[in-house]
Amino acid sequence: MISADGQAGASAQLNVGIDLTPLIDIIFIVLVFLLLTANSQLLTLPVDVPTETDSTLTGLSQKQHISINILTDAPHWALDAKQFDNFDQFEAAFIQVLDASPDINVVVAADKNAPVQPLMTVLALLQRQQITNTQILMEP
Secondary structure: OEOOOOOEOHHHHHOOOOOOHHHHHHHHHHHHHHHHHHOOOOOOOOOOOOOOOOOOOOOOOOOOEEEEEEOOOOOOEEEOOEEOOOHHHHHHHHHHHHHHOOOOEEEEEEOOOOOHHHHHHHHHHHHHOOOOOEEEOOOO
8 A cells, every 4th residue: 555645655665575484384383303212212122031832841950050030119129039129230149159169050039029220221231141950930
């Protein structure tokens, strides 16, 4: 609109540009989604379990063994019922017992309500020490 004095009105000046705010919002949302989902790395620990369907549970052997206990409450690790304040102390004690008698059998006894992460940490320790034959206690 042109007024009587020949100048354009204020409403004509406001509609000159396109509002890109909604487009920029969508681009940022897609960018955040891609950044959050692109680097998800899953860590795995291979565990071999018996494959025979007719295998039965056997009792604990009477040979000399060391028991690793996974407890419900922190600290989660115990060695023959002796709790440790952190995993580094537990690992040092376990390696000391293992060095003293390398042929000792290792038995893992986890509480059924214990979290999975402490058990996986112990299994990784056993794998680092190249212990391939371990008994895991289960309720019948």
